[in-house]
Amino acid sequence: MEKIITLVTKSTILKLFIKKCQKSGKLSKAEKTVSSMIKLLKINSYKEPLILIEQAVLNIAPPIIIKKKRIGSYIYYIPTQINIKKAISIGISWLLGSVKNTKELAAEIINAANFQGITWKKKQLYIKNAISNRVFSHISFLNFSKSAHYSKYLSQKKEYIESSLVGSFNKQHSCLKKIPSIK
Template sequence: MSRRRLSKQRKILSDPIYDSLLIQMFTNRLLKKGKKQLAYRIILKSLSLIQKQKKQDAIQTLETAIQNLSPSVEIKTKRIGGAVYSIPVEISSLRATNLAIRWLLSAAKQRSGKNMSTKLADEICDAFKNIGNAIRKKEEIHRMAESSSRLMKK
């Protein structure tokens, strides 16, 4: 076992335009090869598209979509004896938000469309309405947790 101390979790600074921690988390998850400006531009463009489509606050829409996507449990596998069990474990709000962002971005990447900003805007709108691939992923996790709820840890 390592003798080093666990490293402290770094604080994420909020973004300069919207002053939102959620957008900064989105940007950090979306960026590739250190191109943070490009990732930030994609997110800002998708937020402006949402603003035009919905005619309401884009940040509020994004927060509601993330809230709809956030799972309450996560499936962990544990080996007991010779068998492998799927055990549902309750998760923190930060972990739930991170999972929701990850699912939203992966569902947006899988969509067919012109560019990433439109795909992301469409997926956020779908998550706001409780439909789409990201919501399906959350429901699948909850269904698996429900089926193995007798093993649940609290």
């Protein structure tokens, strides 16, 4: 138990791992779970357990997150970049959510370090979903709180486009009378 506490001070990813394992405020139970997982990792793999855990979490951590944004009656799924701390936190929660006991967790960590397993497939599907929704990535920069603002923005944009088209038409055909803008 003392050995695990010294390991915790060295690795911030392991600290996060223990905090995510914690259920209903029982830190000692989470530490026991992580220490038994580390023992299983020592037995089942040839690498150092801390390096294996960090490698697995970094392999699973997603570089982007998909946020929902509602504009009018539509819901857009917008991929946005996140910082490394948030990505690591999501990766750890995916790891812990995909397994039920410590033996499965140790096996899943080994698989994740080798770019295999349930969580690796989950990350690949997540990235595939983000790539398919990259069309909507420009929407996050508009920052419209209500659909009325968005419709106002669209109407102004439409008026600007129509006025520029009419203006260019009049310049090309100066002999014609001015055409009123379409509303």
